Amino acid sequence: MSNYHIKHLEEYYQVYRKSVRNPEIFWEEIAEEHFLWRKKWDTVLEWDFATPEVKWFQGAQLNITENCIDRHLATRGDKTAILFEPNNPDDDAEHITYNQLYRRVNQFANVLKEQGVKKGDRVCIYVPMIPELAIATLACARIGAIHSVVFAGFSATALATRINDSDCKIVITSDGSYRGAKTIDLKGIVDEALESCDGVESVLVAKRINSDITMKEGRDKWLQPLLDEASNQCKAEVMNAEDPLFILYTSGSTGKPKGMVHTTAGYMVYTAYTFKNAFQYRENDVYWCTADIGWITGHSYIVYGPLCNGATTVMFEGVPSYPDYSRFWDIVEKHKVSQFYTAPTAIRALAKQGVEFVEKHDLSSLKVLGSVGEPINEEAWHWYNDNIGKGKSPIIDSWWQTETGGIMITPIPYVTPTKPTYATLPFIGIQPCIMDEDGQELKGNQVEGRLCIKFPWPSIARTIWGNHQRYKDTYFSTYENKYFTGDGALRDEVGYYRITGRVDDVIIVSGHNLGTAPIEDAINEHPAVAESAIVGFPHDIKGSALYGYVTLKDSGEGRNHDNLRIEINQLISDRIGPIAKLNKIQFTEGLPKTRSGKIMRRILRKIAEKDTSNLGDISTLLNPECVQDIMDNAL
Numbered sequence: 332m333s334n335y336h337i338k339h340l341e342e343y344y345q346v347y348r349k350s351v352r353n354p355e356i357f358w359e360e361i362a363e364e365h366f367l368w369r370k371k372w373d374t375v376l377e378w379d380f381a382t383p384e385v386k387w388f389q390g391a392q393l394n395i396t397e398n399c400i401d402r403h404l405a406t407r408g409d410k411t412a413i414l415f416e417p418n419n420p421d422d423d424a425e426h427i428t429y430n431q432l433y434r435r436v437n438q439f440a441n442v443l444k445e446q447g448v449k450k451g452d453r454v455c456i457y458v459p460m461i462p463e464l465a466i467a468t469l470a471c472a473r474i475g476a477i478h479s480v481v482f483a484g485f486s487a488t489a490l491a492t493r494i495n496d497s498d499c500k501i502v503i504t505s506d507g508s509y510r511g512a513k514t515i516d517l518k519g520i521v522d523e524a525l526e527s528c529d530g531v532e533s534v535l536v537a538k539r540i541n542s543d544i545t546m547k548e549g550r551d552k553w554l555q556p557l558l559d560e561a562s563n564q565c566k567a568e569v570m571n572a573e574d575p576l577f578i579l580y581t582s583g584s585t586g587k588p589k590g591m592v593h594t595t596a597g598y599m600v601y602t603a604y605t606f607k608n609a610f611q612y613r614e615n616d617v618y619w620c621t622a623d624i625g626w627i628t629g630h631s632y633i634v635y636g637p638l639c640n641g642a643t644t645v646m647f648e649g650v651p652s653y654p655d656y657s658r659f660w661d662i663v664e665k666h667k668v669s670q671f672y673t674a675p676t677a678i679r680a681l682a683k684q685g686v687e688f689v690e691k692h693d694l695s696s697l698k699v700l701g702s703v704g705e706p707i708n709e710e711a712w713h714w715y716n717d718n719i720g721k722g723k724s725p726i727i728d729s730w731w732q733t734e735t736g737g738i739m740i741t742p743i744p745y746v747t748p749t750k751p752t753y754a755t756l757p758f759i760g761i762q763p764c765i766m767d768e769d770g771q772e773l774k775g776n777q778v779e780g781r782l783c784i785k786f787p788w789p790s791i792a793r794t795i796w797g798n799h800q801r802y803k804d805t806y807f808s809t810y811e812n813k814y815f816t817g818d819g820a821l822r823d824e825v826g827y828y829r830i831t832g833r834v835d836d837v838i839i840v841s842g843h844n845l846g847t848a849p850i851e852d853a854i855n856e857h858p859a860v861a862e863s864a865i866v867g868f869p870h871d872i873k874g875s876a877l878y879g880y881v882t883l884k885d886s887g888e889g890r891n892h893d894n895l896r897i898e899i900n901q902l903i904s905d906r907i908g909p910i911a912k913l914n915k916i917q918f919t920e921g922l923p924k925t926r927s928g929k930i931m932r933r934i935l936r937k938i939a940e941k942d943t944s945n946l947g948d949i950s951t952l953l954n955p956e957c958v959q960d961i962m963d964n965a966l
């Protein structure tokens with residue numbers, strides 16, 4: 332029997348050792364016992380990080396949708412697969428059972444076929460968080476088309492770049508989307524994007540907001556009438572293990588976005604196995620990840636991982652602040668959510684609003700809390716732990732990336748003792764290492780450096796679409812024979828990992844390496860501070876000095892800024908040392924963020940360096956308006 336479900340720490344260590352000593356035997360057992368294969372593999376793993384090339388389960392044949400849907404029908408046909416919670420809390424939630432999902436995915440797959448979509452074709456999906464988004468991705472997988480989901484908050488330019496990079500023939504979208512009290516004209520954005528996308532032949536439009544949109548003759552078609560006429564039976568295309576499943580774009584530090592390519596078998600095995608263990612998912616749990624399916628978190632842990640386990644996965648269309656800041660907790664109570672997975676930025680935003688919004692709700696169904704996307708600062712961790720988990724639900728601070736496909740470093744809840752701001756231990760099968768700048772591995776505990784992975788895992792992205800050289804340069808050229816994550820990390824005295832932030836955020840002050848995350852943690856401990864970001868700027872004597880951008884909570888209004896500056900620096904001095912004190916502290920109304928909530932330090936760095944001639948494209952930011960304000964008040 333394979334160890335599909337880890338139950339205690341000793342078992343974790345035992346299974347971890349097995350997975351590292353004998354990865355092929357380990358993953359073969361997991362794959363053999365828990366998935367549906369049309370044909371088994373000839374080899375478990377072939378790899379070479381120098382080429383680079385990674386192949387898992389070569390020779391195997393399968394379809395991931397048979398694993399996500401068909402095989403559950405006999406035992407879970409009437410169980411809710413997708414629980415759709417609409418933007419407006421007065422509208423009914425929709426429970427889509429596995430039986431219904433089966434029929435809807437097949438209908439959609441047949442519509443795609445009628446539109447001429449074939450195995451290997453790229454399909455762009457630009458749809459808000461409505462059931463059609465999940466169904467469209469699964470429909471592509473059903474017929475072997477490669478989906479490229481573009482987050483439906485991206486601009487027309489960003490959409491066009493992505494459509495053209497992977498030569499999508501067809502775009503799936505909706506007439507519009509809801510976002511709290513606002514509506515967004517998605518179809519208008521698609522029309523604008525397609526002015527520069529000659530390759531797109533057809534556009535399928537789901538109806539969501541019933542707006543009056545123009546349909547381009549011969550190109551645009553309403554989706555629903557086509558679905559109504561389509562058969563709800565569609566044979567699953569038999570895919571090879573290494574056939575691409577999807578492309579998902581992620582921004583690099585330079586250049587155009589990178590289309591990360593994930594393939595079928597390894598991605599399936601790893602996302603399913605991590606989902607089961609990292610969330611300790613049990614049969615009757617209701618699992619909710621608040622991410623958008625437009626990000627890897629949504630692909631792996633709203634769609635594929637949960638459905639592969641026959642889980643009930645919540646899809647939320649709205650925003651945490653609508654109709655008010657208690658919406659998340661309202662949903663947790665209403666659907667009796669057991670696992671709740673969100674981002675530190677959301678936690679900080681909600682914490683800023685105060686506990687009144689939490690206290691109105693019964694959160695006793697919660698068993699596991701998750702955090703992902705950026706380092707979670709100590710204050711946010713405690714707020715989450717105390718007010719949401721009530722000290723009873725372990726927080727899994729899960730570190731991973733678009734490129735890794737699945738969770739890489741994380742506590743296993745109820746198994747791994749947690750430690751605030753630490754992602755703790757590598758997941759089963761993951762072999763992290765810490766490197767110094769000269770390319771030497773730092774062995775033993777209590778070391779800090781750059782985080783690499785030494786050995787392939789099943790869901791590693793196989794290439795960058797159309798640019799294998801860039802894949803090699805970005806991930807496999809910095810350190811020989813290792814996957815370089817771009818993150819800094821430290822390993823503490825017991826072997827726990829803490830992610831210290833992107834290494835391009837490391838600032839060297841008077842010869843000392845300072846990670847931005849711990850400094851930000853210290854600042855955020857100040858009761859008046861809501862959020863902060865640190866960047867470096869050139870300094871005559873120190874080489875670099877620190878510039879802090881600090882957003883205050885409402886309570887900070889009317890406070891004397893000079894006193895606050897002194898207090899903040901005192902805190903930093905207390906927590907890290909005088910070396911980490913900030914030279915400049917600018918109080919801002921907001922910090923520029925990507926749509927996924929990451930603070931755009933690149934922009935802040937330019938402002939701190941007084942080099943604002945080329946800030947790059949800020950139109951895809953969540954809040955581009957704050958940039959001007961920060962520039963106007965720069966120190």
Ligand code: WT7
Nearest residue numbers: 628703704705706728729730731732733818830
């Ligand atoms: C980068 C990857 C993976 C899903 C969402 C982000 C940072 C992610 C953590 C964490 C500290 C984290 C890293 C990583 N990151 N999770 N738990 N603690 N940092 O995917 O957009 O590809 O970003 O997010 O810097 O490299 P992504």
